[in-house]
Amino acid sequence: MKKLWGGRFTKTAEEWVDEFGASIPFDQELVEEDIEGSIAHVTMLGKCGILPKEDVEKIKAGLLTLLEKAKKQQLEFSVAYEDIHLNIEKMLIDEIGPVGGKLHTGRSRNDQVATDMHLYLRKRVNEIIELIKELQKVLVEKAEAHVETLIPGYTHLQRAQPVSFAHHLMAYFWMLERDRERFAESLKRINKSPLGAGALAGTTFPIDRHLTAELLGFEGIYENSIDAVSDRDFIIEFLSNSAMLMMHLSRFCEELILWSSQEFQFIELDDAFATGSSIMPQKKNPDMAELIRGKTGRVYGNLFGLLTVMKGTPLAYNKDMQEDKEGMFNTVKTVTGSLKIFAGMIATMKVNMNVMEKATKQDFSNATELADYLANKGVPFRKAHEIVGKLVLACIEKGMFLADLPLSVYKEASELFEEDIYEVLNPYTAVNRRNSAGGTGFDEVRQAIKKAKQCL
Ligand code: ARG
Secondary structure, eight states, X not given: OOOTTGGGOSSOOOHHHHHHHOOHHHHGGGHHHHHHHHXXXXXXXXXXXXXXXXXXXXXXXXXXXXXXXXXXXXXXXXXXXXXXXXXXXXXXXXXXXXXXXXXXXXXXXXXXXXXXXXXXXXXXXXXXXXXHHHHHHHHHXXXXXXXXXXXXXXXXXXXXXXXXXXXXXXXXXXXXXHHHHHHHHHHHHHTEEOTTOXXXXXXSSXXXXXXXXXXXXXXXXXXXXXXXXXXXXXXXXXXXXXXXXHHHXXXXXXXXXXXXXXXXXXXXXXXXXXXXXXXXXXXXBOHHHHHHHHHHHHHHHHHHHHHHXXXXXXXSOOGGGGGGHHHHHHHHHHHHHHHHHHHHHHHXXXXXXXXXXXXXHSSSTTHHHHHHHHHHTTOOHHXXXXXXXXXXXXXXXXXXXXXXXXXXXXXXXXXXXXXXXXXXXXXXHHHHTOOSTTSSSHHHHHHHHHHXXXXX
């Protein structure tokens, strides 16, 4: 079929070649942004006296009709017209006649596609910021309910020191806060207009780039026309921010999966976020958490995919850059879906407080308390560490815990031990006393929750 750019061609490509080159199967996702960008462009062409008013009105009306149809999913795209830009231009010409061919005055698909992507990501990033906030709210609510619920804190996945369950949950709150910050900060760069850069060199028409930028709600324009059409940093940055966010969610998933195992039994995920086995009737699998952990892989892949696409492309536009889209769409979908599922999963999970608390008692995660106890009485911490280490060893040999040892044994180890060690060994006391800034003491955790609410 004859192409919109077919003037200098004597032969047309076969359909399967067209299919390979076309982006319409995926870039139709940009349909609304593409039309919005065109409306701004043609409005500017009118204001700058480049096109006569009546042409502008006709083109605008045609574009608005197409926008309506797009919203109702009534547009039919064709591979023969390669991409969203040419599909829309063809539809416009079909709708209003040859005057539609004036729309592309003073612009190129190169600045057009970049504009579409900026508009698209601005919308999606704002949505993602809201979804992160929703998840943070859910976390704060859960944390508020569990300030005084104890859970073993781990290092090396070995029980280390008991902590407030709220404190553990709030660690994720602050990770998400950084994610939200990063996305919000990236908007500064996303919200710049490449429109009017033309193919790469600008245009001879007396266009007003600031006007189109303003009409599209951009905060400014790309300073350099070559950079404007060559830049995909803003997408890479989006993918990178998404990769970091998914890494956080994935770590959390890993914990949810562990905690809901028979071995931990700290939580039970709601039936709505779990699945059964087709063969083993007893099974309840944390599929959604596993899937989010798994989908992190594709988001990393999308980041590396685009970094690799871009590394060898000379300035300015190269067709390689058409490969920027699928990974971006896929990442938007993955991140959006994961955040929604996550909020639901956390909101509905059942916390087995008794199991958690029991776990904080039947181990040695109170050993640091004893060492601190001696250090408080003037024993150098290193020495205190050794004394308590020996007591732990004695307990292990006897199959007991520190709280089970009689005071006489303690006295033998050090004269400084008194009856009050049993209170010190209580995990509840151990947690509550850690009121250093940002620590797990209940007062500190309550303070942190208060601060978190202010962030929201
Ligand atoms: N479909 C193309 C893309 O997504 C649009 C830009 C095409 N520009 C060009 N000079 N062929 O990158």
